[in-house]
Amino acid sequence: MIRYILLLTILLVPSLLFSQEWIVPEDRAAQLSPFEFSSESFSAGESVYMLNCKSCHGDPGKANYQALVPAPGDPASEKFQLNSDGSLQFRISEGHGLMPSFKKVLSPNDIWNVISYIRSFNDNYKQEVALISKLSNVKWSEIKIILDTDSDKHLVTAEVTGLEGKEWTPVPNTEVSISALRYFGDLTIDRPKMTDESGTVAFEMPHDLPGDSTGNILLTARLTDIDLFGEIITQKELAIGLPTDVPALNSQRAMWNIGRKAPVWLLMAYPGVVLTVWAFIFFVLLQLRKVYHLGEDE
Numbered sequence: 001m002i003r004y005i006l007l008l009t010i011l012l013v014p015s016l017l018f019s020q021e022w023i024v025p026e027d028r029a030a031q032l033s034p035f036e037f038s039s040e041s042f043s044a045g046e047s048v049y050m051l052n053c054k055s056c057h058g059d060p061g062k063a064n065y066q067a068l069v070p071a072p073g074d075p076a077s078e079k080f081q082l083n084s085d086g087s088l089q090f091r092i093s094e095g096h097g098l099m100p101s102f103k104k105v106l107s108p109n110d111i112w113n114v115i116s117y118i119r120s121f122n123d124n125y126k127q128e129v130a131l132i133s134k135l136s137n138v139k140w141s142e143i144k145i146i147l148d149t150d151s152d153k154h155l156v157t158a159e160v161t162g163l164e165g166k167e168w169t170p171v172p173n174t175e176v177s178i179s180a181l182r183y184f185g186d187l188t189i190d191r192p193k194m195t196d197e198s199g200t201v202a203f204e205m206p207h208d209l210p211g212d213s214t215g216n217i218l219l220t221a222r223l224t225d226i227d228l229f230g231e232i233i234t235q236k237e238l239a240i241g242l243p244t245d246v247p248a249l250n251s252q253r254a255m256w257n258i259g260r261k262a263p264v265w266l267l268m269a270y271p272g273v274v275l276t277v278w279a280f281i282f283f284v285l286l287q288l289r290k291v292y293h294l295g296e297d298e
Contacts, residue, residue: 022096024087027194027201031086031173032130034108034228037116045117048110049075052102060121068098076121085127088115108225130173140164143171145221145234147178154207156189156240158221160199170199174223178203180241181218192224211241 035041049057053075058064060076073080083091092111095101102111119125140162149156156178160171174195179186190203211217216237223232253261 022091024090025191025193028090029084029086031089031194032128033085033089033112033115034130035112036129037119037127041113041116042120044110045113045115048106048114049117052106053114056099060118070097072099075118080118081122081125085115085119088118108228140169140171143223143229143232144168145176145223145232147219147221147234147236147238149205149238149240154205154240156203156205156219156238158195158201158203160195160201160223170197171195172197172199174199174229175225176201176221177224178219178221180209181220186220189219205240209241210244210246211239213243213245215239215241215243217241 056066056068056072057075058066058072060074063074063077065072065074075081089111091099092106092114093101093103106114119127142163144161146159146161147156148159158176158178160174160176161168162171172195175192176195177192178189180189181187187209189205193201193203195201209217216239218235218237220233220235222234223229253263259267
């Protein structure tokens, strides 16, 4: 009986995990292509699709996709085409279940070209293009991010503005990520989000994130589209964490700390270990010397 229960668990648990609903954030679903689809983007997208997508999704319109659970689906099908452009971009970028993430494999333009190819199988599709076009130069000569906080709501807002001529104007439809500095690297806060028409986006901060003795946390905000904007990063210390009066991890003696803060036993043992190793080497050399002389005597 137990054997059958284990077998059912092995068979059912993966299917339940992979059948979970694939939810696309609203701001990502509303994202639009940064350029107008054309015969060039179609051809480029076809090449990328054949190399990276065909093995699972098959040929669009032929329903010859792999028999997986859940089914990859035919890109030309109505179910596939009901997705917004932003939803397709999110799904291809992030992946889910058996669907791998391609954001580190394909460039943003490659992904949009694939969507261009997929949309060519929908006669009723009418494209909307984002305000920012990657086929032309960015209209802002300089871009900056301003971080602020609302301590009552535990929200951090990032306002992205660009210098257009002599005026600072909002930078809309641009993805921003935010992280907090921790001892061993950056901790991602919330998920990357798109700026609205006013160039602003809000991130929800964890209520239990430790700060320093006054609750300050060093936050880093960056634009994720490096291909378009370059490396745009800003840092700001905000009093939005829990005040924590705990000594720094590197304030005590520890094996991974600097030499003067290493454990005393380690400092004392190190010379002994080095001397032992060298003594062993000399012992071996002496034994080899004896063997050599014994050979000569014979």
